[in-house]
Amino acid sequence: MSSLNLDLLKQFLDSQYSRNLVFKTENIEIVLMCWLPGQKTVVHDHGVSDAITFVLDGEMSCITYYPDGTQQNSVLKKGEMELIPVGIKHEVKNNSTSNITTLHIYSPPLSSENANQSLGYNNETQTQTISLNDQVLNYLVGCVPEDLLKLFSQKEKQRKTVTIIGGGFSGTLVAAQFMKQHISNEELQIILIERAPRFARGFAYSTNSPKHFLNVPAGKMSAFAGDMNHFLEWVQKRNPTISASSFVPRMLYGEYLENVLFQADQNKASNIKFKRINDEALNISIDEKNNQAIVYLESGINIKTDHVVLAVGNYPPKNPNVKESNFYNSDKYSRDPWSAKATSGFEINDSVLLIGTGLTMIDKAVELNHKKHSGKIYALSRHGLIPQTHDLNSGSINADFKKVLEEKTLKQIVKSIRAEIKQVLIEGGDWRAYIDSLRPHIQTLWQSLDQKNKKQFFRHIRPYWDTHRHRIPDQAAIIIETMINCKQLEIISGRVIEFREKENCVEVFYKRRGSDHIESLTVSKVINCTGSEQDFCQIQDPLIINLLEQGLIKPDSMSLGLEADKNGALLDSNNQISKILYTLGPTLKGQLWETTAVPEIRVQAESLAKNILTKFMDPLKNSARS
Numbered sequence: 001m002s003s004l005n006l007d008l009l010k011q012f013l014d015s016q017y018s019r020n021l022v023f024k025t026e027n028i029e030i031v032l033m034c035w036l037p038g039q040k041t042v043v044h045d046h047g048v049s050d051a052i053t054f055v056l057d058g059e060m061s062c063i064t065y066y067p068d069g070t071q072q073n074s075v076l077k078k079g080e081m082e083l084i085p086v087g088i089k090h091e092v093k094n095n096s097t098s099n100i101t102t103l104h105i106y107s108p109p110l111s112s113e114n115a116n117q118s119l120g121y122n123n124e125t126q127t128q129t130i131s132l133n134d135q136v137l138n139y140l141v142g143c144v145p146e147d148l149l150k151l152f153s154q155k156e157k158q159r160k161t162v163t164i165i166g167g168g169f170s171g172t173l174v175a176a177q178f179m180k181q182h183i184s185n186e187e188l189q190i191i192l193i194e195r196a197p198r199f200a201r202g203f204a205y206s207t208n209s210p211k212h213f214l215n216v217p218a219g220k221m222s223a224f225a226g227d228m229n230h231f232l233e234w235v236q237k238r239n240p241t242i243s244a245s246s247f248v249p250r251m252l253y254g255e256y257l258e259n260v261l262f263q264a265d266q267n268k269a270s271n272i273k274f275k276r277i278n279d280e281a282l283n284i285s286i287d288e289k290n291n292q293a294i295v296y297l298e299s300g301i302n303i304k305t306d307h308v309v310l311a312v313g314n315y316p317p318k319n320p321n322v323k324e325s326n327f328y329n330s331d332k333y334s335r336d337p338w339s340a341k342a343t344s345g346f347e348i349n350d351s352v353l354l355i356g357t358g359l360t361m362i363d364k365a366v367e368l369n370h371k372k373h374s375g376k377i378y379a380l381s382r383h384g385l386i387p388q389t390h391d392l393n394s395g396s397i398n399a400d401f402k403k404v405l406e407e408k409t410l411k412q413i414v415k416s417i418r419a420e421i422k423q424v425l426i427e428g429g430d431w432r433a434y435i436d437s438l439r440p441h442i443q444t445l446w447q448s449l450d451q452k453n454k455k456q457f458f459r460h461i462r463p464y465w466d467t468h469r470h471r472i473p474d475q476a477a478i479i480i481e482t483m484i485n486c487k488q489l490e491i492i493s494g495r496v497i498e499f500r501e502k503e504n505c506v507e508v509f510y511k512r513r514g515s516d517h518i519e520s521l522t523v524s525k526v527i528n529c530t531g532s533e534q535d536f537c538q539i540q541d542p543l544i545i546n547l548l549e550q551g552l553i554k555p556d557s558m559s560l561g562l563e564a565d566k567n568g569a570l571l572d573s574n575n576q577i578s579k580i581l582y583t584l585g586p587t588l589k590g591q592l593w594e595t596t597a598v599p600e601i602r603v604q605a606e607s608l609a610k611n612i613l614t615k616f617m618d619p620l621k622n623s624a625r626s
């Protein structure tokens with residue numbers, strides 16, 4: 001048996017700690033690191049790799065950052081080791097006055113997925129990539145404890161794999177539900193792919209503005225339908241003054257979702273492997289023979305998987321239809337209102353145009369107010385309607401909505417709803433309570449309408465419905481009202497005709513509703529707040545373009561999302577229900593209409609995970625059915 005002399009690899013560099021490859025197999029990578037006093041890493045994680053740090057000489061200081069916001073400081077002494085699981089952020093430093101040598105074991109080997117740290121070796125010439133065999137394992141004897149050797153020599157088990165594309169609210173919840181619900185003996189692997197730097201946030205909860213509030217009270221924002229106080233209890237631990245009726249900042253909800261994912265990972269059964277991959281899915285191909293799919297990532301990684309969940313959610317809004325679209329390439333225009341750059345690039349006393357007057361406009365106006373913006377803000381939409389305000393005392397209605405549900409046409413439904421609201425008001429009730437109580441029936445009502453009635457809804461009812469259904473909390477309403485009263489915020493009902501870009505500003509030409517007269521206004525920035533693009537034929541996203549090209553997905557007839565069956569299984573261009581591809585959340589808007597917010601998505605996530613797991617647990621029954 002040949003023995004490995006690690007001393008030969010030791011080298012201390014003045015510039016930075018050195019990384020010296022001991023060896024690398026398909027399954028593991030072992031690196032010897034040498035640290036002079038004061039040398040340290042940046043805060044980093046190891047992407048999809050588990051890692052073990054083993055101190056050979058000296059004392060190593062580590063800080064581990066947990067997703068729930070806590071951190072742990074530790075000092076590892078000679079002979080001690082620490083496990084750093086997949087995705088956990090940490091930093092390492094030689095805080096002592098002596099040199100340190102440490103052995104780092106990564107499984108699988110680090111790759112360019114883990115781009116937030118240096119991956120090169122300082123002993124490049126000695127690099128060897130060898131396959132795992134007894135001789136290699138023998139090298140390790142004496143370097144690492146015996147239990148670890150057993151761990152690394154195990155062959156990767158065959159696992160059923162579910163790949164979730166999109167780590168926003170929907171993807172996070174499906175991943176958590178898989179980990180909560182899987183109880184069979186089947187080995188399961190859940191892979192969550194997110195292209196943004198942070199998981200469990202998505203468009204809605206990645207904001208860093210403390211003035212972006214949830215538009216639903218804390219008591220109704222649990223991630224789990226079966227545990228309605230889950231969010232409230234979590235948030236009250238941080239701030240006991242928060243009650244079920246409080247509207248809390250969305251960034252706090254993002255932290256909660258991160259914690260939901262972390263807890264699900266911590267508490268999962270031992271036969272489940274969970275990986276987060278920070279990457280973009282560009283394409284999927286179907287391997288018909290093996291009843292599997294391959295997901296292609298931007299980094300070049302291909303993932304073989306049994307099922308794929310498209311949790312791709314919201315896309316930036318479409319550009320308004322104007323005479324000349326060149327302006328849309330200008331830096332005076334932000335198509336994506338949720339990007340950090342949207343409210344930058346202009347002075348605080350400059351004028352700004354927000355296109356759209358719904359929830360996103362409210363967000364941006366409140367954000368500008370928080371940034372002490374003093375310039376004029378115009379907000380323009382066809383109807384110029386802004387969201388109504390919540391009233392926490394509105395209560396709920398105890399009604400079965402039998403009459404409304406029996407109506408056959410949109411006109412009749414609207415008439416019945418109006419009559420019932422009138423009655424509620426006569427009895428001293430609140431229209432808000434009526435709308436909220438009707439909400440669980442919206443999917444049924446939507447599905448009862450034919451195409452013609454759905455189009456009528458769009459043309460005549462939608463703006464009124466949206467402003468009553470999607471309401472804002474008092475905190476935001478007070479700011480908006482003040483801005484309107486002092487004439488800083490001007491709401492215009494009309495339509496943009498043309499943008500003319502000048503050196504320092506943009507001239508915007510528009511027609512007011514009901515007028516043929518063209519008016520203009522001058523602003524420094526235009527921000528598109530018209531809401532997520534829903535027409536999949538218009539979405540300029542590589543994954544969507546590729547899936548449409550292959551006919552693996554099909555836009556629904558209202559161009560509001562994707563065609564899917566009642567379990568979220570996607571339909572292909574030949575109307576075949578996929579056994580591999582699924583979706584949930586905003587992509588189902590055409591099918592369900594009411595499907596973009598937490599109360600609906602949490603239920604979909606639970607039943608989608610259950611449905612897919614049932615297939616794994618009972619494959620015979622499943623193939624007999626198909």
Ligand SMILES: Cc1cc2nc3c(=O)[nH]c(=O)nc-3n(C[C@H](O)[C@H](O)[C@H](O)COP(=O)(O)OP(=O)(O)OC[C@H]3O[C@@H](n4cnc5c(N)ncnc54)[C@H](O)[C@@H]3O)c2cc1C
Binds near residue numbers: 167205215280282311
């Ligand atoms: C601004 C805003 C505020 C909201 N506030 C509330 C609220 O207060 N209460 C409520 O109940 N609902 C609210 N909602 C609605 C709802 O919660 C969100 O729409 C919901 O978060 C949808 O989550 P999602 O994961 O489906 O979509 P998204 O949040 O859009 O997440 C999708 C994720 O998928 C990723 N992705 C997409 N394609 C790829 C790819 N090819 N590869 C890798 N990653 C990909 C994206 O980067 C994104 O992070 C709000 C929505 C918005 C937009």
